[in-house]
Amino acid sequence: MTMPNQYILLATLSLQEAKESSEIENIITTQDDLYRSYYPTQQFISTSAKEVHNYAKALTTGFDTITTTGLLTNNTIIDIQQIIESNNAGFRTQGGTQLVDQQNKKTVYTPPQTGQKIIALMSDLERFINDDQLSDYDDLVKMALIHHQFESIHPFYDGNGRTGRILNILYLSKQKLLGAPILYLSRYLNRHKTEYYQLLQAVRDNKSNNDDWQAWLLFMLKALQVTSQDTLKTIKGIIALMLNCKQTIKAKLPKIYSHELINNLFTHPYTKVEFVTDELGIHRNTASKYLNQLVDIGLLTKHKLGKDNYYLNRELYDLLSS
Numbered sequence: 001m002t003m004p005n006q007y008i009l010l011a012t013l014s015l016q017e018a019k020e021s022s023e024i025e026n027i028i029t030t031q032d033d034l035y036r037s038y039y040p041t042q043q044f045i046s047t048s049a050k051e052v053h054n055y056a057k058a059l060t061t062g063f064d065t066i067t068t069t070g071l072l073t074n075n076t077i078i079d080i081q082q083i084i085e086s087n088n089a090g091f092r093t094q095g096g097t098q099l100v101d102q103q104n105k106k107t108v109y110t111p112p113q114t115g116q117k118i119i120a121l122m123s124d125l126e127r128f129i130n131d132d133q134l135s136d137y138d139d140l141v142k143m144a145l146i147h148h149q150f151e152s153i154h155p156f157y158d159g160n161g162r163t164g165r166i167l168n169i170l171y172l173s174k175q176k177l178l179g180a181p182i183l184y185l186s187r188y189l190n191r192h193k194t195e196y197y198q199l200l201q202a203v204r205d206n207k208s209n210n211d212d213w214q215a216w217l218l219f220m221l222k223a224l225q226v227t228s229q230d231t232l233k234t235i236k237g238i239i240a241l242m243l244n245c246k247q248t249i250k251a252k253l254p255k256i257y258s259h260e261l262i263n264n265l266f267t268h269p270y271t272k273v274e275f276v277t278d279e280l281g282i283h284r285n286t287a288s289k290y291l292n293q294l295v296d297i298g299l300l301t302k303h304k305l306g307k308d309n310y311y312l313n314r315e316l317y318d319l320l321s322s
């Protein structure tokens with residue numbers, strides 16, 4: 001709420017979430033490729049950067065839908081997976097899906113196999129997500145239960161991991177625990193991937209009865225706690241950098257100062273002449289002059305890639321990567 005322009009957080013943090021969540025599925029992209037790609041014009045530096053941008057798009061599309069309807073339905077879940085995977089296969093109708101341990105190639109878990117069973121289970125889950133009367137558990141606990149159940153149903157042929165992690169944030173937003181979708185668990189889950197996978201499975205193996213549920217819930221609550229603290233730190237860091245940037249431009253280049261310029265520099269860690277031209281509504285030559293002046297006073301650094309020049313806001317980039 002203290003951010004002058006919340007879109008900055010959505011643009012930067014949702015891409016970080018997309019990066020981390022995709023990395024859990026071994027889709028690896030660098031910060032450079034990520035921020036040099038641009039979804040609106042479909043310019044992607046690499047195929048994995050494209051997948052990561054699709055994930056961010058799926059997330060914001062899901063958020064827009066629940067903001068409008070107040071519901072998180074199976075249709076929305078199908079739309080999300082469709083944007084992530086760029087296919088419209090929908091829920092599985094054929095058997096054969098198994099979860100395999102990547103190291104020893106053994107099957108860890110066989111999710112439900114028939115289309116009928118998947119639809120029945122997803123209908124139950126949809127009811128659980130949307131009808132608050134069905135359970136009086138805390139919403140954070142419900143989020144962890146929903147994630148476990150969704151991954152256990154594994155309703156799609158692919159994209160289940162990433163779709164399930166988007167559901168976490170959408171559920172918290174739907175329950176109005178978040179005003180903007182900016183609490184992203186994937187960094188924590190990625191750092192604790194082995195435990196994340198083990199705990200998902202342990203509940204099902206249930207070797208020590210109910211303790212496995214407890215361990216799973218505590219793991220997810222810890223993920224929420226750590227992520228909340230980290231996110232607040234990041235937001236405070238961005239606010240401080242914006243203030244510093246504003247003061248520096250006002251002092252050294254007062255003629256080019258505008259809110260729109262500051263917003264541009266903090267929405268795109270790597271900005272370009274085109275972005276400034278579009279977002280400030282100024283001529284290309286003027287945009288180019290502004291960016292070079294910002295390089296001269298040390299606020300940006302210039303990098304050439306192919307035909308394009310990119311202007312890096314290094315401090316923002318470092319803060320988001322840290």
Ligand SMILES: Nc1ncnc2c1ncn2[C@@H]1O[C@H](COP(=O)(O)OP(=O)(O)OP(=O)(O)O)[C@@H](O)[C@H]1O
Pocket residue numbers: 024025098099108109151152156157158159160161162163164197200201
């Ligand atoms: N034992 C398990 N039980 C249930 N879910 C699990 C288990 N182990 C891992 N998962 C979940 O499954 C996800 C990976 O699913 P899978 O390997 O089938 O890929 P996928 O469906 O193509 O999804 P994506 O493309 O997003 O990786 C993990 O990220 C995790 O959320």
